[in-house]
Amino acid sequence: MISCxxxxxxxxxxxxxxxLADYRGRGLxxxxxxxSKGYLLLDGDVPPGDITPLPRFRASSPLEPVERGLVDLLVVLTPTNVRTGEPGLTYIREALGRGVDVVTADKGPLVVAFRELTSLAESMGVSFCYEATVGGxxxxxxxxxxxxxxxxxxxIRGILNGTTNYILTRMHFEGLPLDLALQEAQMMGLAExxxxxxLEGIDSACxxxxLANALLGVDKRLGDVKVRGINQVTSDAILAAKELGMTIKLVGSIEGDRLSVAPRLVRLNHPLCVHGTLNAIEFKLDIMGDLTLIGRGAGESTVSALLSDIEWILNRRAYLRGGR
Ligand SMILES: NC(=O)c1ccc[n+]([C@@H]2O[C@H](COP(=O)([O-])OP(=O)(O)OC[C@H]3O[C@@H](n4cnc5c(N)ncnc54)[C@H](OP(=O)(O)O)[C@@H]3O)[C@@H](O)[C@H]2O)c1
Structure with a gap:
């Protein structure tokens, strides 16, 4: 049984x-x-999801069970500091270093220490999966x-931040000024x-x-991205774009060695031009040409990416055991 x-x-x-309650029959x-208060060890008889009310968490480091060898697969889902990578960076580093597979949705550790963590996973022969960090x-x-x-x-080009895309969509279709669209997004729980x-484009830049480090084999940091947010986008600018059959979107792009995030004009009928909280990512490929993926970039759909990573690890472990 794999202990998660x-x-x-x-x-x-x-x-x-x-x-994960459904995964017991699958060996997990x-x-x-x-x-943030500590950890709780579950005995096998408690079905996850039915643990209400939660018993008291043991006020100690969540790494304790990892250090005691009680965890084979660690999922790290903590608030992320994109400048230090913490607290997830320490958890991930310690787990990988002890031969534990890791799945995470935290951007910070990948922004701060992508090469270190992927090399560590490789040298330890374990999996480090992060599908949920970009595009939900x-x-x-x-x-x-x-x-x-x-x-x-x-x-690669993408609309990678649902909050700003919601704000720009409301500005385009309802003619709202930025501050009112932001207030609305906050009232709906879409904006912090x-x-x-x-707003400043930092989330998109992360x-x-x-994307650049994982898919193009480079070693970039946040400081390597030229970033301009949407703070200066006015209703007049959106109106002028609209008259040309276009709108303004916060677009992140990777072209050659250049990484950038900025408000850009996008044709209303372009595949990248998604509205509301949707995300979109466009790959320009040598043989296939353009390929655009569209979907929900946050919320419950993110769990689909986490489970996909967990499935990948289960299959890899089964393969390594010679089970497949
Ligand atoms: N929500 C989404 O749709 C989404 C999508 C993609 C990526 N992400 C990323 O996924 C991560 C988790 O998101 P979320 O929405 O689940 O966050 P959340 O609802 O704020 O939950 C964060 C959890 O982390 C715990 N925590 C805080 N500091 C900790 C520490 N030092 N050590 C151990 N645990 C700590 C919190 O503990 P308490 O309960 O005690 O406060 C809470 O249980 C974030 O990095 C987020 O950016 C989220």
């Missing part, structure tokens, strides 16, 4: 824990949950690594109380760094 731990029992952690058991449930990395293997990615990481 989840650090970060918040929005994603709770949905994932429920889903949820053994540990952790939050949209299968970007698995698609690129499997189905696009025979082609060459020339460039401090929305600066989204995703561009992860």
């Amino acid at each position: 731990g989840i650090i970060g029992y918040g929005f994603l952690g709770r949905i994932l824990a429920k889903r 058991e949820l053994r540990m949950l952790a939050n 449930g949209i299968p970007i990395f698995s698609l690129a690594r499997h189905s696009l293997m025979g082609d060459r990615i020339i460039s 109380r401090d929305p600066s990481l989204d 995703k561009i760094v992860i």
Whole structure:
């Protein structure tokens, strides 16, 4: 039986824990949950998802069970600091270094230490999966690594932040000024109380760094991205774009060595021109030409990406055991 731990029992952690109840028959058991207060060891008789009310968490480091060898697969779902990578970076580094497979949705650790973590996983012979970090449930990395293997990615462009896309959509279709569209997004729970990481383009820039490092084999940092957010986008600018059959979108792009995030004019009938909180990513490929993926970039759909990573690890372990 593969023993799984989840650090970060918040929005994603709770949905994932429920889903993992179905995996006991597949040889995976949820053994540990952790939050900012500490951790909880689950005995096999407690079905995850039915743990309400939650017993008290043991006020100790969630790494304790990892150090005691009680966890084979660790899922890290903590709030992320994109400048330090913490707290996820320490959890991931420690787990990989002890030969534990890791799945995460945290951007910070990948933005700060992509090469270090992927090299560590490789040297330890374990899996490090992060499909959920960019585009929520949209299968970007698995698609690129499997189905696009025979082609060459020339460039990538994407609308990678649902909050700013919602705001720009409301400005375009309802003529709202930015501050009112932002207030609306906050009231709907789509924008944080401090929305600066989204509005200033930093969240999109983090995703561009992860895409570049993971898919184009470079070693980029946040400082390598030329970033301009949507703070200066006015209703008049959107109206002028509209009159030309276009709109303004916050577009992240990777072209050659150049990484950027900026508000750009996009034709209303262009595949990349998605509205509301949707995300879109466009690959320009050597043989196939353009390929655009569209989907929900956050929310419950993100759990689809987490489960896809977990499935990949289960299959790999079965293969290594000679079971397939
Ligand atoms: N939500 C989405 O749609 C989405 C999509 C893609 C990526 N992500 C990323 O996935 C991660 C998790 O998102 P979420 O929405 O599930 O977050 P969330 O609801 O805020 O939950 C975060 C969890 O992490 C715990 N935590 C905070 N600091 C910790 C620490 N130092 N050690 C251990 N646990 C700690 C919190 O504990 P308490 O409960 O004690 O506060 C909480 O249980 C974030 O990095 C986010 O950016 C989220």
